[in-house]
Amino acid sequence: MKKAILLIIMCIVTSPIVIAQSFTTEADTVKGTIYSYLNLHNNITNLTSSPIKITWRIINSDFPASWKLDSLLGICDNIACRPNINNQLFSQTFTSGDYDANATGDFHLQMNKYNYSHVESGMHYITIELKEGSTTRNVTFFVTKYPTGVTSITRTMDNIFIYPNPAKNEVNVIFDRDMKV
DSSP states (O other): OHHHHHHHHHHHHHSOOOOOOSEEESOSEEEEEOSSOEEEEOOEEEOSSSOBOOEEEEEEEOOOGGGSOTTTEEEEOSSOEEEOGGGGGGTOOEEOOOBOTTOEEOOEEEEOOTTSTTSOOEEEEEEEEEEETTEEEEEEEEEEEOOOOOOOOOOOOSOOEEESSSOSSOOEEEOOGGGOO
8 A cells, every 4th residue: 555655646746747838929930021111920829718918028139230220120019019219129028918818919020111221131030038927938030131222233245135124023134155154
C-alpha cells in the first residue's frame, strides 16, 4: 500500500503543469509591401471567458532611421494607434484596452507616406512581444519597400531601345550584340 501511495504522489509531483494560453494571434509572421500606405494586421484573439489586457513592446527591429519618423510609423492595438513620437515605440511598453472574452480584436502595424524620396527602399522587420499573464507571444512584421523610380541614367550609346515607356509589367530591350551588354 505504501508503494502505491508513493507512486501516486510521485506521478502527481513529476507530472507537467499545463497552463493554457490566454490569447493567440493570426500568425507569427506577417509580410507586406508598402507603396505609400500600409496597415498590416495580425489581430489578437482572446481565448478566455474573461476580458484581458495585452502588454506589448518592440523587442527587435532593423528599421532604418527613415522608417522610424514620428509621422510615418505607428502600432495600433484595440484602443489606440500610437505614433513613434520621440522614438517611444522602441523604448516603452504599452497596454491595450480590454480584449473581449472569446473574441478577436485589432492589432496592426501602420505605415504612412512611405512614398517620400527620403524614405529608403529595402526589406526590414520589426518584432513585437505580446504578454498577458503567463502567455507570451512574439509577432514579426516583414515589410518591403521597392524603389519607385530611376533617378538618372548615363547614356553611353544610342544603340539601346527600351519600350514601352511607361511600363507596367514588362519592358522590352533591344541592343546590338557587339555592345557587350
